Amino acid sequence: MYWMEWISYLNRKRPKPGSILDQYQSQTTTPVKRIESEEGAREKYLYQRCAEHIDDHHAIYRHTNTYIDVCTYNDDKRGLITLVLAVFTWGGGLAWYSVIDIWLELFGLSPNQAVSTLEFWIAFIGFTLTTPVYCYVLLRFGFPIWRLEAFTLRRLVVRFNRKTRKVYLLRPPHLGGVAEYDWDKTEAGVPEVENAADAAGAAGGFLLLAWETDDNQNPYAGTSQGVDGAFLGGPCDDYAQLVGFWEYIRRFMEEGPQAAPRPRRLRTRWPNPVSSLLTVFRLNLPGGIGKLPFFRVLRVIMFPAFFIWMLGHQLSQLLSYEGRFPKAIRRVSGESELGSLLALIGYNLLPLLYTPLWVWPLFAWLDNQDPWLPWHWLRSWL
Structure with missing residues (x-):
């Protein structure tokens, strides 16, 4: 559910006078200040290593020598609506x-x-x-x-292109649309800690990247300068995982793919009940809360509820569509036009074809029907 992206986009738009959003903005908006970052501080976190170990965080959709595609924080949080x-x-x-x-x-x-x-x-x-x-x-x-989880893009993608030194955001228009920002102007929300003891006990959260933008129509901001952002990866268990995830992206952009090699297992783009069930079963809670013994027992007890949630999760994906970056971005990224087109057709068409293979047996079992009935119909028709 793209809730945070939606709120971030609405805060930069001009609401209808007298509407609920107008009242909300008038009470919550503070004057926007330019993103100020000293050059030394920027070099410290953007160009220098901040962790010894890297962690892809199982957030990489695609990894090439030119670019990596990274998932966003709320891609998995869907189904309940x-x-x-x-x-x-x-x-x-x-x-x-x-x-x-x-x-x-x-x-x-x-x-x-x-x-x-x-x-x-x-x-x-x-x-x-x-x-x-x-x-x-x-x-x-x-x-x-x-529309925050259905009838929209199935996933939001952030592409890091090391050759153009650009960051591209793939989003639908009601969430801000496709955007392009300079890597050298990226602000990363990676909090610093004083010592190793603080780092060991710090919470994880998620990785936030921000860029200054001139597209701010909020009348209460006092300026046209605004801030656009991207929420990357899933909930991190601890501070070390958060910093390791940022370090993985930073090394790819600054040191090349050999410093941030392709993960052993890429993140899947195929909607299927197994991945949906695993997604909702993990709960995706920050700070490693979902790994506590209490939540492990709770997941077992509430498995029927998670199974129903999985059906909503899967349905929301089938009601959405797989997107791709505009042609200009695909071209500078070195994507094959034929491969991109075939992937777009496959990701949108094949799920509608293989979904009945597991939906019908489930319905037949619940309704006490013959699971082989479609096969009998097909044989009689042939």
Whole structure:
């Protein structure tokens, strides 16, 4: 769920006067100051090693000699909104049926009899009156929130190109759109600690990169200067993992791919129930909280809930689409146009084809159906 990216983008836009967002910005916005960083301080964290060990944090989608594609923090945090709205939709259908059934009872009609003209008009008027209200509520309030994890890009990608020394952000327009920033002007949110003891006890959190931008339309900021950011990787267990993850990116950009080699296992782009279940089962909590014994036992106890969450997670991915960078960025990155096109088609089409292979057996088992029924239909058709 791209909640933080959405809030960050809205804080740079001009809201409608008198709206809820306008009131929120007027109360929370502070005058924006330019990102000031002394040259010595910038060289210290951008060009010098800050850790002995590197950690790819299982956040790399693609690794070449020219660029690396890195995931963002909220790519895995999805599914709950889809579940809620799916239940809301199902509940709306049941409500329609109940209202119509009540109307039929009031008129002394039985739903089991043949539909008469009166029954038809009662049902027609009922749907005519309730459908616009339901659709308005869903489109006015539900859909903008649903777009944070569905009907949008399946994942946000941050590309680091060491040859152009640029950082590219792949985002949909309602989250800021595609952006391009200089690597040399990158500000990394890596807090410093005084000694090794403090580093051992410091929390992890996530890696935040920021850049100064002139695209700030917030009327309460007092300037056109704003800050755009990217939230990278997953929740880090501790400070050492956070610094190691930043060091991996820094070495790739400053020292080359030999200093930050390709991970043994790249992050998958294929939506599948196994990866969705593992994602929600891990909880993805910062500071290593999810690895505590209490949470390990809790995950086992709440496995049915996690399984249902997995269905929402998987559905939200299928309702989204895989994107790719614009042609100009692909060209300077050395991407193959044919390979990029085939990957785009495959990532968007194949999940819709192989998903029924596990959805139907699950439905057949829950509904006590013959799991081989589609095969029997296919044989009879052939």
